[in-house]
Every structure is written in C-alpha cells, then in structure tokens.
Amino acid sequence: MSDLLRRLLFLPPAASQHARDVDSLHFFVVITTMLAGLAIFGTALAFMIRYRRRGEDDRTPEIQPRHWHEALFIGVPLAFFLVWFAIGYPQFVESTRAPPGAMDVFVMGKQWMWKFAYPGGPSSLDELRVPAGRPVRLLITSRDVIHSFFVPDLRLKQDALPGRYTETWFQADAPGRHQIFCAEYCGLSHSGMLAELVVMKPEEFDAWIALQRRGLARAQDAAAVPGDLLAAGSSLVEQGRNVAAVQGCLKCHSIDGSRHIGPTWRDLYRRRERLSTGAVVTADEAYLTRSMMDPAAEIVDGYQNVMPTYQGKLTPPEVAAVVEFIKSLKTPAVRAGPSEGPVYESTPGR
Amino acid sequence: MSPLPAGDPPVYAARNYLNTPATGLRSWLTTLDHKRIGVMFLVATLVAFALGGVFALLIRIELLTPGPTIMDAMTYNRIFTLHGVVMIFLFMIPAIPSGFGNFLLPIMLGARDVAFPRLNLLSFYLYLAGAAIALWGMIHGGADTGWTFYTPYSTTTTTKVVPILLGAFVVGFSSILTGLNFIVTTHTLRAPGITWSKLPLFVWSIYATSVIQILATPVLGMTLLLVAIEHAFGWGIFDPARGGDPVLFQHFFWFYSHPAVYIMILPAMAVMSEVVCAFSRKNIFGYKAVAYSSLGIAFVGFFTWGHHLFTSGQSPYDAGVFGVLTMFVGIFTAIKIFNWVATLYRGSISFKTPFLYFLGFLFFLFFGGMTGVALATVSLDVHWQDTYFVVAHFHFIMVGSTIMAFLAALHYWWPKLTGRLYSERWGLVGAVLIISGFVFTFLPQFLLGNEGMPRRYFAYPARYQALNVASSAGASVLAIGFSVVLVYLLVALRHGPVAGSNPWGSRGYEWETSSPPPLENFEVVPAFERGPHEYHDLPAAAPGAGEGRHA
Amino acid sequence: MHSAVAHHFESLEKQAEAQRLGMWLFLATEILLFTALFAAYGVYRFLYTAAFSEASRGLETWLGGVNTLILVTSSFTVAMGLDAATRGRTRRTAGLLGLSILLGAVFLALKAFEYHHHFAHGELPGRYYTGPIAGSGGALFFTLYFLITGLHAIHVLIGMTVLAVVAVRCWRGAYDAEYHVPVELAGLYWHLVDLIWIFVFPLVYLI
C-alpha cells in the first residue's frame, strides 16, 4: 500500500527508517488533503448544479452563518493542521540530534563540489561512503557561499553555512548508492554540484576506512609537506592529474575538448587565445601559471570570471605538475594528407 | 447569453474619466485622478507581466532537455533571477492593489479621489523609476542570485546585483505610498452611510494588504540596502568572513517576503469576494468572518517567516514556534474558502468568465494553501525545501491565485474600466486554456519535487526529463491562453458592445455610477443605505446581464 | 470653506485628520526602517558581547549625552512652536522652529566631530576597521554604529529642511490659528527623529 502511494507520488525509494517515517506523514497529509478537497469541491459542484441561474429574475434569500458554522470552519482544519504538526515537528527534532556514538563525517561544500572527511583524516571528493545500519552524524560547513546537502532518498537536507557548522544525521538501511544534490543556489554550476552516497556493508566499510588511513599514513611519510597531494613515485603528469581532480579543476575544465565553464585543457598548451581585453596570448607555461594564481587578470574571451585563485592553495611542485598534465593533453596535429612541408602548430577554434 | 431585459438600452457615458479633462498623453502623465493612475499601473504591470512571462518561457524551453538546450548556465541563472524579480516586484505586488485598488477603492467608498492624489502619482513614478533602474541592470548583465538575494552569494557575485537591488528598493517606496494612501482614504473619505460594517469586502482586503505594505516593506528596503552596501563596500553585515551572520539576512528578507505573499494573495481574495457575490447573486456568507480573516492573515502572516529557514541552521526552537504559527495562517484562508463555497448555497449562479476564474482560483488556493500548510509540518519541509515542490507550491498559491484574480478582475471590471463588454465565448476559451495550462505546468512540478529535483537547476539527471517536458508543454498552453485573452480584450476595447452602468446586475457600490465613471466618480455624493453584498432585496426589474448593443 | 481644503475633502478638519493619520503611517514606516538595524544590532551584540561593550566604552559618552540633551531640547522648542501656532502667533513659531534648526545643526556638528575622531583612530566599518579591538566584533560594532547614526543623521538633515520650509512659510503668514497642520506634521517628524535618538543613545553609548 505504502509502496503504491510512494510510486504514485513519484517519491524515491526510502533508504532509512526516518525516510519511511516522513513518508508516512506525507501519505497522511496527502490523503487528508485529497479528502478535504473532494468534500469542498464536491459541495461546490453540487451547489453549482443545483443553484445554476435559471432566469434573469432569479431571487436569492439572505443567509447568514450561525456561530457554530464558523466554529466548525475554524476548528476542523485547525485540528488537522495541528495533528500534522504534532507528527512532523518531533520527526524534525529527532533528525537534528544524533544518537551518541554516531560516526562523525565532516562535509564541506565549495563551489561546486562536496568534500568529505572521515575520522582519522581520510577524505574523499564527491563520494560519501558510510556503513549500513550505523548512525552517521554529518557536520556540514561551506568554504564560500551557502550550499545545501540534500539526499532525496534519505529525506534529508541541511544547509552548509560558511564559517560555521550545521549538523544532521542518518542511518542508512542497506548497501546501495544514493544521489546527493546541492539544494541551495550557489552560482554558475549549482546544478553540477552532485555527489554520491555509497552505503557499504559495515565490515567492508571498516576495511575501506582502514585502508584509507594506511594510505594516508604512507603518503604523509613520503611527502615533504603533510597532506601534500603529490604522491611520491608517480610521474609528474599523473601527479598533475591527481591534483587537478582533487582541487576540482576538472569540474570546470574538460580534458576532452568540450566547452565547459572554463576553456578545455585539451590542446590548450601553446594555443593562441584571444582575451576579453582583445589581446592575444599564447598559453605557455607562464600563462598557465599566471592563470592559476590570478585568474581574473587574463580571461579568455567568451568565458566568465568565475575561477577562484589558487594562490596559496597549490604548492609550487603541484603547480608544475598541473602544467605538465595540461601539456600532456596536447594531441599531435592530425593532417589528412601526406606529412609534407613545415608543420604548423594547431590552433583549434574555441 | 440571456436577452436584454426590458428597460433602457445601455449607454456609454459621454463624459467620463477617459475624456475629461483631456485625452492627450500629457493629461494622462500629469493626472491626479486615481482612476487614470490605476489604469496606468495596470498597463505598466501588464508590460512587466509580459516580460516576466517571456523569461518563464525561456526557462521552460531550457529545461526541455537534461543538458544545455538553448542557453548556457550563466544565462539561465540570470533569466530565472529576472523572472522572479520582474514577476514579484513589478507585477504581482503592484498589479491588483495599485492597479485595480487605485481604480476601485475610492469609488467603492463613494469618495472623489484618494486622500493624497499627488502621493498617488508619485507612487506611480517611483514604480516607473524603480523598474527603469532594474531594467538598466538587466540590460547591463542582470543578476544571477535568484530573487531571494541570499548572502554571501549575492554580495560576492560579479553580476549587476546592485541596480536590481536598488530598483526593488525604489519600487518598495511606491508600494508604501500606495498602502498609506489607501489606509487614510478608507479611514477618512467614506461616503455617508458606508460604515465599517458596510465596507465592500474588496476594501477590507486591500486595507489589510496596505497594513502589510506599510509595516513590512521598510524592513525589506533596509535589507536590500544593506546587501547593496555589503556588495559595494564590504562592511561585513552579513559576511561570514567578517563575523556576520548570513542567516540573519534570511530572517530580514523573509520578514518582508513572507508577508509579501499575503500582499499578493489578499488582493486576490479581495477580488474573489466581490466576484462570488456578483455571479451567484447572493449575499456573502459570513461578512464579518471574511472581513476579519483578511486582517487576521495580515497580522498572523508576520509571525511565520521562519518557516523558510527550517533547513538553514536556524534553532529548532524557532522552527517550532514558526511552524505552529504557520498553521494558524492556514485557518484564515480556510475560513474564506468555506464561506465562499457556502455563499453559493441557494444562489443563482451564472457561469460568466469571472466566475470561471473564481473556480480556478478556488482550486489553486486550496491546493496551494494545503501544500503550504504541509510544508510547515517541519519534517516534510526538510525533504521539500528548495525543490520543485516549493516552486510548484508558491506558483499555485501566489501566481495561480493571483493571476486568476487578476484575470477575474480584468473581466469583471472591464465594463467599468472601458465602458464595453468583451466576448463571453472567447472569454470561456481563454479561461479554460489558462486554467488547464496552469495545472499542467505546475502539477508535474509537485511530482518533480517529491522525486527530489532541486530548484534553480540548469541541468538535471535524465530521470527527471519526462516530467519536465510535461511541465513545459503545459507552459505553452498557458502562453496560448494569455495570447487569446490579450487579443479579444484588445478587440473589445474598440468593438465591444456598450456595457451600460451595471451589466452584471451587481450590487457593488462601484456599479452605481456610469461606465466609464465620470471624473468625480459620482455625479452627486452618494448615500448608501444597503450593504454592497446584499441581493435579497433586488428591485423587481433587475438590471440583467445584458449583451448590450454595438455603439 | 478654508482655501487650503482640497476638493475631495468635506472640511478642513477632515483633511487635517487625514494628513495626521498619513503622517503617522509614514512614521511607522520610519520606525520599521530603523528596526532592521536595531535587530541586527541586537543579534550582533548578543554574539559579540565583549567586543561590543569594549567598543561602546571607547565612545565619547559625554558627547552622546550632550547630543541627547540637545535633541530633547529641540523637540521642546518645536512643541512650543506648535503651541504658538495654535494661538495664531506664527512669527513666534517661525522663531522657535529656527531655534530648533539651530540645535539640530549643533547636534550634527558634534556628530561630525565624533566621526572625525573615529576616522582618526581607524574606527571604520567592516573591512576598513583598523581599530584596537581584535576579532570581528569591533568591526561589526562600527559598521552598525555608522549605519544607525548615519541614517539618523540623514533624518536630522531631512527634518531640518522640513522645519526650515515650514518656518519660512510661518514667517510669511501662510498659516493661522485655524490652519497650521504643516507645522504639526513637521513637528511630528522632528519628534520621531528625537524619539529614535532616545533609543540609539543607550544602545550605542551606554550598554
């Protein structure tokens, strides 16, 4: 029955007990509303048929309500509204207070990605992994503007406020994957600020988090700076790809040539770009570095000034790695004919 | 249409406000006559409505496909912002109070004008000035903040948010002056015989609206100014990086903007109380209940703003207080709905165009209102907040009801405004198209919200496409409906049959004067002995709903 | 009928009643305009109690006190001016209103002196704040201080202008014992400016 109602109302599957409780209230509200609607519009329809105008000299009596009419008009809906509230408000209060012993996960929204940090230090981007059947408390903050952490399947939403923490909690039933949205408008790629909630079997989660902690420890041993994104042992290009992924560069810059929020990185190196000022620059190492440090200074024509500065966020080796990565994305100039004469640098149109 | 009853053929008032004292543009722009100012407001708000409607269509076209369809994300963000700003500040808030209210309120009170005619004209020019400033901002890049201007996004965006804020600020003053004028007029300029218990229900509701306009608008004005200062100078009032509290902005914003919903809906209720009596030819069931519930909405409407902040980090205690108070606002609306339906009992119901819009209004008000109360049951709001469910809810309650009332008012008072009748047949076509188009546009959005689609999304996961396409299809029906109405009304302006002073057989005071009314509203200062909603003592030869004759 | 009655009013008395009510409604909007600032002040004072009291202690309390006395006195002279007008002694009214304007000017001069003092000490709003108080509280206090007192000073200026117009018309004999509503309305506005300062003074200087 409740599954049928859920499908009729297009509600997504409920992934926690809280979600099912909220759905029950939802069904109760919808059913009472529909019954009230039927009663009111049925009455109105009956009146309209029975008392339609039959002639231009129709006369009508004066009818005044009695006090009990108005008392009924007030009392009945108020009773229903208060019952709804009496069910809904405790549900809300419950959803704000995590049970003791819940696992803490720090959630940070920033334009336009979600970052999750687990106990002991591991972190992940745009993917929240939690164990099934255990309570998880989310401590949510933002680094720039207000975002809102929203998991429809959990009927859960909490704004992320810059500079302070809000909290909420949930306990997912079973392993599975659930969509995470940003629900508070936060600018250009608001609708691209998606993430995924991965619910794992508890033992798998324990293994995963242990592995993460070990990996973190190894990286910390290896790297000169703790928390450095440059994992030792990989090639510079590979490191650049990691940095670009973790820092969110790839949220705006595609590597397959498609136009996105920022210019694509494919064939960007040594490309001649027209700036919004009309000047033309060659995208060499110097320009690429400048663009990371002071993005607003030289904006490619046709793009918005939305990129944050990475001054202080990237170490010099990381910058070099990203530049190397961009350089690696240069395709050889492909020509249809035989390879004759001087080879020109490809300048694909924007 | 029933044949014209025996009696004199309708006449077009030879000397009326449209041609006295002059007809030139200059005489309109410098007029102090409340009727002309009302008409100018109507025209200006209709232009704004058309602009906002174009933005709405662009949004719906863009959302036909999950990815980019006809524009990029930046353009989309600007367009939904402008859609909100134009529709709310330039159309829905002023349309009925400043347009119809200006035209009708003094006539319904038997007054010759509003208390302060110069302020009234100033109010119109402030509206134009505010609109011009906002329009300047729109042309020079617009803003991409959403009409809610939430900080700190609005204070850091590089788009032209300051002119839009200032435009809204100036329009706010227009709203204040109009409200001030209406309250003073109602208190001091009632004709002999019009006691408080014989005020038309339209006046009661507009009076309640004015109270909100006066008390809430200054807070919004200050808040918008603070955001502009913050954006321009970085004074840190709402800036979390400087110790400010962005949630405080939300408190201030909704302290105005929640009552602003009632600024839009109360005038709609005002219109409908008149229409339901006139077309069921019946006294209103429970005059006092309907009149006082308007004041109740105006008052309690101020106590509920925090229900917009349930997921914002607001304290749960505040959430509880605001949630339970919201339930009480629902009651006043329920009282009105029950009393309107009860008014139909033993009436003589005539299904003219305004009455059709009344039915649409009842539908949107009921479901919009009930979803509103459902949203205030806090735990459900957590799921629905900032999804398409909220979008559908407020389009039902604010837009659906207000548009229904606006169109009902336009048809019901069209003969009074212009002296002519529109075509009932085309009126029926337009009403059916608009009501069904509206339902088909926003019903899918309720379901989208249930499914979890957040609002203000430029791109969306593919599973939401079917419902989005359905919604866009509904919007196209809506657009056709509005075009139909526009065309036949323009035709009626020139070629409609002459209406006569009272084509509907209404007992409202405004129908006692000729159509269009003379400059001084009534040839002699009227003295009313009956109420404006009394039909039991209709004279034997009732002025029927006549088709009229071509002039 | 008196020449000042507009065509849509039945009598001078009715018109005066309408004008008074209109003025009161306008004053209500003014009160609500300041309320947003007072609410922000309340919230931030609650959040940054220590910084706000420290910043408040750093103000020249005696200047605020003197300014309160000045505004209260100017309100008194305006009230006396209205009293003179009701008895038809409009020249005397003009003089008393002139005195009030003078007091308003002294108020503004003292305020300007105070502002100058703040500028010199880097006590500026928001990101311009370079004063001694650590944390965000000090900057926020001065943001609100300048917003509240600045908006109030603008109202004093507007009030002075309105009083000046009315005073000149009084001097020229535009009003008499029967018709002097403009004097009353200008007075109401001036009293409101005083009333708001009565609350600004303890909020900003004393607590």
Added chain:
Amino acid sequence: MTAHAGDAAVPAPPHSHRGRYLAVWIALLLLTGLTWGLSRSHVPGFAGVAIALGIAIVKGTLVALFFMHLWDRPGPSRLVLLSSLVFVALLIGLTLLDVSTRSPLALPPDADTAPEALRRTILEEEAAGRRSPPERLPRATP
C-alpha cells in the same frame, strides 16, 4: 470613525500646553542625566541593559504621548504606533530567539556565546586528528 476635534478645529484660543511641554522637557533632561549617571556606575550584565532600555522607554513614551499628542488624540494614530511597535518587538524578538537557542556550532566561530567547553572539544579533537581541521574561510579580498 468619529472625527476627533484636534486643536486645529477649535476656533476659540485652545487650552495651552506650554506648562505640560515644560514639565516633559525637564523630565526628559533629568532622565537623560539619570541614565548617563547609571551607566557610569557600570551595572553589570543584563540588569544594566534593562535599566538603560527601561529609561529609554519611559522617555520615548513621554515624547510620544505629550510632544506627539497621542495623549489628547486617541484613535487610529495610537493604533498605528502600537502596531508598528508590535512588529518591532516581533522582528527583534524572534531573530534573537533564533541566535540565542541555535546550536553553538552554527554561530560565528569567534562569537562569545558559543560555550567555551564545546569549542575546546572540537579543537582538541582536531588536534588529535579525530576531526579534520575546518578549512579556513577565505578572507574576502579587499
């Protein structure tokens, strides 16, 4: 509404209010001195705030009732002032209720009101590596 005979309407020389104005003026001066003096003695905490605001309310009432003539002129004007004050109280009261009962974590990090113990717990946990440090807010570029 009944017309209220204001001073303007009475043709005979009306009753003069000069004595009353003088008394109110002197009272206002004395109250200003009083609140100033009390502030010098630094009544601590909430009591000091309550006293200062209480005196301001008394002064404001005097101005509204006598300088602004609400005493002699009942009717809509009083209602206007009272209802505007209700909404003043509403806005200030309910926003203060929010900040005073909000979770301390959701308040600005350097506010005084966040209980110190709770903040210390967070900082300790961060130091112990149980929590990842909250990323610093980017200072808005001047």
